[in-house]
Amino acid sequence: MYDFSYYQGAKLSVLAKASASRSVRAVVTGIAMVGVSALLLTGCSGTAAEPAGDKAPAASGDAKTVKAGDRDLTLKIGTILPQSGALAFLGPPEEAGVQLAVNDINDANLGMKVEAVFRDSGDTTTDTATVSVTDLLSQDVSAIVGAASSGVSKTVIDQIVAAGVVQFSPANTSPDFTEYADKNLYWRTAPSDLLQGEVLGNQIAEDGNSTLGMIVLNDAYGTGLAASLKETFESAGGEVVAEELFNEGDSNFAAQISAVTAANPDAIALITFDQAKIIIPALVGTGYPGDKLYLVDGNLADYSKDFAPGLIAGSKGTLPGLDVGTLGDFTERLLEVDPTLKDFSYAAESYDSVMLIALAAYAANDVSGAKIADFLRQVSGGEGEGEKVSDFKAAAKALADGKQVNYDGFSGPVTFDENGDPTEATIGVYEYKADNTYKRIN
Template sequence: MRLAAVASATMLVLAACGSEDSSSDTDTDAGDDTPTTSNIDLKIGTALPQTGNLAFLGPPEEAGVGYAASLIEEADTGLNLEIVYGDSGDTDNKAYESEIPRLLGEDVSAIIGAASSGTSLQFIDQVVDAGVIQFSPANTSDAFTSYEDDGLYWRTAPSDVLQGDVLGNLIAADGAATLGMIVLNDSYGTGLAKYVTEAFEGAGGEVVAMETYNTGDTSFDSQVSAVLAANPDAIALITFEEVATILPSLFGEFPAEDLYFVDGNLSNFGKQFPKGSLTGAKGTLPGLSIDSLKAFTDDLNAYAKESGQFPKGLDEFSYAAESFDAVNLIALAALAAGSSDPADIAGKLQEVSGGTGDGEKCTTFADCAEIIQNGGTADYDGISGPITFDEVGDPQDATIGIYQYGDDNTYGAYTG
């Protein structure tokens, strides 16, 4: 059994769960029995991290996009989908400064990305001002919930309110009374740290140290020293790939079983560190348990190799399902709207996710497309979960998985 947090619009529960512009030829209203025949040319861009401090998330996210597109093509619904790949980079290398204008110049209806909340905030206004949808598979900052985005920003990852609650309560439940944190100083890091703090202190704990650093920093000795000097029972590392530089300073100085990771740095480090370096460390990651998604990840890996997109295959799968679902939702919304116009697509995204509450459940693009083309309303439940968008584009139903590292420095579903 593993722990998970299941969130809805009105409830947060910590519980155990098992491992687990073209228009249509015929335009009909939802619920009309007249079949809809579509002939839509849809172009989607990606601004995912090929470089920067989340580059390890780029391959699974891009593979998720490519795999979804391949299945949409196989479905042969009359929706002609083209993917234009781009690099988001990060706030240090600023790859987005050239990539976003390039993607917008390609006349895309939507841009999938960025992975980093802080990076997305650098170009969301540019995308929205162009009247294009921005759809992130991995943004978790609460800043987007109330952002003025003209209804054009959507995400398949839940807000950090949820992950922070799960992580803070997990640390307390593990017996820690005091907590130190090393935190990336951006909207993701400080936002998640805020909710971890609220949950941990609400459970009776005390945060005794919180040290921050900036994107692009390469030395973290002062942050590590300050946190260790506070002598906390546990340390939460709310970082991106900088964690690989931070960890060696903690080895031998702090018990691995009292270290906690988050979605931004939970990674299969393997032989990067000596065997057993991370044994017992835990971390949180939005989405269903990777162990329970084995059929999907196996198929995704096979696609990545066979298509030549990633010939050596994948060794990370974080946010692959959310990226896969993002493509399906955009494509289904275009089909439901009978249009590739971004505003028309945005107007159907909540509906096809089940957020309006009146659709027929379906779990593949092909099955959902059939419902739509027969005049019905589809309610897509994705690989990453039910999704069920609210009116501001946040998923209402979400799971936060808890994972634990073994002796090989890779993680699996927590079984404690």
């Protein structure tokens, strides 16, 4: 059981205690609904967590000793982020986040040198990720950041785990990874889609829709998010009247569009990657209103150069993470790394992935994958009682003094549980403007 809390700055106010189905309910115009832009997960008092996969839970007070002293460490990190394929629009901000973190760590000059080796993940229609992982492992990387796609990560996670290397995704959201047998080596800064599905389902209900159609990518990401969305929407009193699947690599979606529109739903959710560029114009071309579409993190993108003005004005979508507009000079520094950036999705999560890997290695005074994994939960604040830090320099100085740290980054507090999942997560709700760009509304 979990508590769901609304997070706003440092202030937390509990909205409701979720049932085992994790639904939040409040009756409005005959349909139960609630709008939530951020959620905090904490275990209910007196309830012990069961071991997940082959990971043994650790009590929050169980802390490993951090040995004081200077460090002289060289850390090599690989990446498998999308330079090609259906999620290629996410690659540039994610790689910029990685590079910015590497720069900040190296500029601190506190006994750790980090090298990043960038490789492509492609998508599930190719074996690009396997080739990239094989190359990275041959270069003796300690950790691999990626993939962005849950489906892609599923194709390489066993290979990475077998090599004793940490896999750390900034964007995987499939619930399947929570209990995966990963020998404590798989971690992520993105929250499970059990959360995004709940936020989106409640938003669709809150907007007054009673029936919902869905067009869904048939992979671990798409079907997992669709299941959570459906459960929440129907728990809120709505009905999913059509759910059509397609496969990665498909380029014609006429059958799915015809089947969903024939059910005449009040709203349609598109759980896709960049297939949305084809589906959306075709769907609106049938006469379906563009402002009744709902998007997700896999396709929430700037469509100003892809669609006619106003095509999806008023449509909404969800995206894990804090609004980049609230992150001070972070976006400006990302643009110094890559001046061409137009989208910043998962950049903060990518930055924090590298920071947490580096801090865990620094705490362990060891760059092996196993030792990094041993300290990742602790440096996130998930166990022990570390002092709050928000940058590498302050954290490294504290660790060199033999102190514990609790890193809070640009993506939020993170705070890992025993499964390597973040226990605190922000899910933003966004709305498209007339120019087909989006802004956060909740």
